[in-house]
Amino acid sequence: MTDRGRTASVESPGDGHLRQLEAALQALRQDLPVLERWGGDLARRLLGGARALVAGNGGSAAQAQHLTAELVGRYRSERRPLSAIALHAETSTVTAIVNDYGPDELFARQVRAHGRPGDVLVALSTSGRSPNVLCAARAAVEQEVAVWALCGAPGSPLAELADEAVCVSADTPTVQEVHQVCIHLLCEAVDGAVQDAAAAGRSRVLDRSPADRAVRQDGSPRSIE
Template structure:
């Protein structure tokens, strides 16, 4: 039976309910950020992929690493496989759909790199094949999924699985997990808060 879509305050209530059991996922995300710092400082790379809203979140993650999360630090190598439009269309045109991300993983991934895969259902065929290819190439596979059990969580080395009934709620808490991961990475790197213009020039004078 399909549950009705929660609206207005019911949407918030669904998020609050899921957030009340999110604590184990916080620990996972925090540990991932610490581990990722070691990988990136050692010259490794992060690859990320997802479909739909999860594609946007994969791109959000790589942007935080190439740019910054909150504080100034050196940029790190991170590639969002969902944003490579020419590669995506070429692969879809010439290969089975399951190869969409897997072929890019094989091209860009190196042993010891990290592959982050996001799927609210945990059953998207192109994401599952990317997980298999990542494992075969020696990458660490980390999965953001919805409730367990699901195939992606089973294939991944580790998973952050949100226990929620609705896709929107899962995605909202995936974003929280991504931000916790980024904050943990910065903490592991000893990054100081970014200096603002006021820090550089002193307080602005008012007329």
Template sequence: MSTAPSSDLEVVSPDTCTHLTGHDHVASLSAALRGLTEQVETLDRWGRLLADVLTGPSRGRLLAAGNGGSAAQAQHLTAELVGRYRADRPPFSAICLTAETSSLTAIANDYPADELFARQVEAHGRDGDVLVLLSTSGRSPNAVAAARRARECGITVLAMTGPAPNPLAAVADETVAIDSPWTATVQECHLVALHLLCAAFDAAVLADSPRISTSNHVEVVQ
């Protein structure tokens, strides 16, 4: 009978191989998750910030974007806020900038590629809103451009990336960086980080001194 490798197995690098065995993949994920553990407090703070913005007097908005697999995760995040993560609560305004195909194709057809998200940020974002950007490399030009445009518009930029330093982390207000050379591992940790963010958001809006009612007919408490 084969046995799993020990938890301290060295994580292989893409520089030395192009394929991970199942055990290699798990070892890579375990190592990256240990690093994510050190950033849980940051994600808790992001959840509280998001709660302040979305439940505040101006009823702010979350915008989110990413490319490829990160696009799917950005849409996952906004769905959790418009729908719910765990507990019943009111819906909150959250827009995934990668999900509206007509806007995406119109912008891609008429403007430089870097404008794909930045133009939508300028259209939908307002001073005080929050933009979450996901990039496994941290080097996606359209994400970096969106971050810069958001900062110009007074929007807080929170980034989830791969290893730092990277260009997106350099222009974001704050970054959760996953220290792994493997794209799949970074994406898997980003999903965990998104769930931690959602949990922290729910904890803030459903606190003992609630911002919202938890009855069957939920409504914002003024």
């Protein structure tokens, strides 16, 4: 075999990375109904006044902030802002908690401060074993906050602790890349559910009689022009 032939038959690191990513994305298709259901549920919760709390370390922290930016700002469609907090992003709070209570309490103390029944904690961990994320999940359970996890291989402590988990069996870089896709799929489903809710609200208004529409929200009459 010539040197050229041997070179052509060897898979490059980039080829291997893309092949693993393609396999992980193909496997993600089985979790698409879960992510779409999460999006619909999250939209209903946030439109009803609940909030999303999001926690992760390192690259997962960046993805947590990406998710909250899409919810508070927008993903594709124009809509009302939705309440979401990336728990690593308030630096004075983070440094105070780590200094006074230790790193394991970094997210958990904030969950106890902000979390209310009906809220959602989205917990990201490529290993599923990050101590501070696990503590946050336990605090969420105490606060009656739902826990949805994006993690690595199935069977991790986080996957077992969460109400529901989407697990990605791959190495860390690929897990993070697939988690980013999960975040966008979740946001897509949120936007769709918000649009459906808005359309249903407009339909209810149009179905009301002119006399009904002539009454303000506080019950007082208003003129029809």
